[in-house]
Amino acid sequence: DLHLEKASFFAKHGQMLPPYDSRATLERLAGAVRETGARRVFCLGDSFHDANAVARMEPHAAGMLDALTRATDWVWITGNHDEDAAAPGGTVVDDLDIRGLKLRHIARNGSADTEVSGHFHPKLRVTVRGRSIARPCAVASENRLILPAFGALSGGMDAGDPTILAALQPARAIDAIVPAGEKLARFALWRAAA
CATH class of the missing domain: 3.60.21.10 (Metallo-dependent phosphatases)
Known part of the structure; x- marks a missing residue:
């Protein structure tokens, strides 16, 4: 976005x-x-x-x-x-299908498609040394990915918001992915009950 x-x-x-x-x-x-x-x-x-x-x-x-x-x-x-x-x-x-990879604006709840979408502008909030830090992040399940907004003035929704988690169902695990220097840091947001 x-x-x-x-x-x-x-x-x-x-x-x-x-x-x-x-x-x-x-x-x-x-x-x-x-x-x-x-x-x-x-x-x-x-x-x-x-x-x-x-x-x-x-x-x-x-x-x-x-x-x-x-x-x-x-x-x-x-x-x-x-x-x-x-x-x-x-x-x-x-929307677009590239060899089975669906590109669309809003993730389709309940979809089994391998999919990349936007719309939600996910941000991860963490507390470090008593300070709250928010960063744009991607949110991923096994075969679906919601990208962060790219715009300079785009706001954001908490990555763990129930709306985002529901949009990626069905899933076994949902993680936030945040750039950290040259690496990507993963933070667990949701896990299916064992």
Whole structure:
């Protein structure tokens, strides 16, 4: 979830936020594409905060987005925020099946599919030396993965929220996965009763 132009959406409704969220998100995304050499990019929905986001995008961010969608095979998967947005460049689909791997915006509760989704913006909260720390995380079961939001201004839901845990059922185990330097740290969120 990129949630491009979320700040400008809130500004239209009287809540003033710095208008640089789209630029920051796209700079981070361009860096990830460069660093990984990605030739394909899949956006798992809610790429735009609302249907008019593209029209509000400032020229620099719009140019960055245009360059990214031209440089890669770009796929926009629609989400609940942007199903009516006019996505510039790339291909727009509701969901995608790549050799049995389902890419969609919202995890399908009860699905046996091998699946990658977004929507929930999971964050893991831990207490370290008396301080509460929250970090974006992925949430995974055996064959399904909910990715964290990628946008600079996207908020987050507690990774152990019952809604997220229910979305990944049926499962034997559900973990939060958090980047920790060069490694990935796993935290148990839920285990099936033995």
